[in-house]
Amino acid sequence: MPLVDLDRFDFLYATRVKGMKSAVTRDLMATLSRPGIISLAGGFPDTKAFGEEAFREISQAIAPDAAQALQYGPTAGLESIKDVIVEVMAAEGTPARQEDVFVTTGAQQGLDLIAKVFLDEGDAVLCEGPTYAGALNAFAAYRPKIAHAPMDRAGIIPVAARETLMRARKQGIHVKFIYTVPNFQNPTGVTMVAERRKELLGLAREFDLIIVEDNPYGMLRFEGEPLPSLAALEQEEGDVDRVVYLGTFSKIFAPGVRLGWVHAQPGILHKINVGKQGADLCSSNLSQMMISSYFRNADWKSYVKRLNGMYRERRDAMLDALAEFMPKEVHWTHPEGGLFVWATLPSYLDATAMLPRAVAKNVAYVPGEGFYAGGAGKNHMRLNFSFVEPDKIRRGVEILAETIRERMELRSDMERGSRQGRSQKGAARSGSRASGAGR
Known part of the structure; x- marks a missing residue:
């Protein structure tokens, strides 16, 4: 062949x-x-x-509705899964309304759709440094500039982020949004402290940006007290249209169902809806109904x-x-x-x-x-x-x-060998000069 x-x-x-x-x-x-x-x-x-038995029970529970499970669904997602998402966000401490929820084929699709509707070639995104590699790949297709703001063990450093945004403004570069994974960040595992979350919101207001808050790991906390999401802080401050929140069932249910969501203001969701129609029409009804059944009937x-x-x-x-x-x-x-x-x-x-x-x-x-x-x-x-x-x-x-x-x-061996080589060359040169002086 x-x-x-x-x-x-x-x-x-x-x-x-x-x-x-x-x-x-x-x-x-x-x-x-x-x-x-x-x-x-x-x-x-x-x-x-998760266990085979639990999976079998879910499959049996949705079997009577097999026709719907195997059919196309609404682009924004089924009402039943949106109710579950509102419940999950409430458990994370983030109030949400069903009409502000949009279902995606994994949070990864959410990243792609956000990039699709916001980024023109040459625009910029401010990310933590380092940041989630999958986000960089999702953004890359739209050919933006990526600016990294450094992190320490308290999360992104707001002073450095502001300097980066100021530099971009002076250079005429249009930064469209800040991308952050505030909880147990991928790849560092670092969690952004509460004060810096507020400072980041302040930066978004100052530079008139949106914040894309990617929160796949928020419920996987082993110790310490949960911190309010950026979306929740924004609501507390009475500014409810700047944070685009991404969630996923991959870490609290299973990644194989490929189901995530975007929570945002209606204008943004309308643009995302159009973008998703051109990508895959809708996410899987089967996955949505499996998750709805589990979260409705089991102790998730x-x-x-x-x-x-x-x-x-x-x-x-x-x-x-x-x-x-x-x-x-x-x-x-x-x-x-x-x-x-x-x-x-x-x-x-x-x-x-x-x-x-x-x-x-x-x-x-x-x-x-x-x-x-x-x-x-x-x-x-x-x-x-x-x-x-x-x-x-x-x-x-x-x-x-x-x-x-x-x-x-x-x-260490290479450096030692290099030093020995330099020493031997120096000794040889000294010997040569001494020999010449004798003649």
Whole structure:
């Protein structure tokens, strides 16, 4: 069978394709399925916790309505699932109205639709640095400029964000929105403190922007007190049209149903509705009815609580293993929830270059540079703890620490050899000068 020239139609591709990149987590999928691999890479919830019996009961419950489940539905979503979404948002402390909810095929589609309706080529988005790689990929098709504002362990730094926005304004760059993952951020695991949430809202008002609040992990809290969402704070302050809130059932139910939502003011939702019609007409009725049935008839909060207990145990296993095995030059975050730990290596190490060596030892992680638009973050890595049992997490971190030490020792040996080489050359030059003086 002849090989297909994948560049055969380069002359036909749209210009936007040049800005599109495959997500590094998606590229790792083939590796993660390899037998024996300890994956600290993918941001997967543990779907085994849901159970076959619960899945069977849901399927049986919606069987009498099979005709509707297998039919097209309204673009904005079924009324029953919107009621569930309002309930979930209330449980997170965010008041919501059904008419302000729009159902999407995963929160990832929400990101694409928001980019579609707001971004022209050359516009800009202000993101945390680092930020969710999937958001960068969703935005990239519309060819915006990405500006990163640095973070610390309290979240995005508002002073730096303001400086970035001022610089963009002076350069005539139109920043359309701020994108943030405030709770247990992907990839860092950091949670934005309450005061900075208020400051970010203030920046949005000052520069007349919207804020896209992506909150897939908000209910996965293991310790500490929940913080109000940006959407809830905005309502408290009486300004109810600036925050576009994204939610998903992927982490509190299952990612396979591919169902998320956007909560926003009606004008924005109208534009998103038109954009979604051109993308997929509507999200799956089957998925919507499955979730509606489960949340109506089962104790979903207990399920989330059970997940949190399991994830906390795994997070603790990862933090303990990092403390035990990692060289003292390596640092990491201590998330209060979510799925991720962000590790910082010595500045001279390249986590992307090191990945093949780790995979050869059957451990995978996500290198940090995929979470920046400009290729920064090379000495960082994202580690996931939700999908692997504690003993495997411990072993994976131990192997990873060995790999890092090897790279550090290699660097040390190279520097030692370089110094010795310079010393020998200096000695040779001194000897040559002494010999010449004797003649």
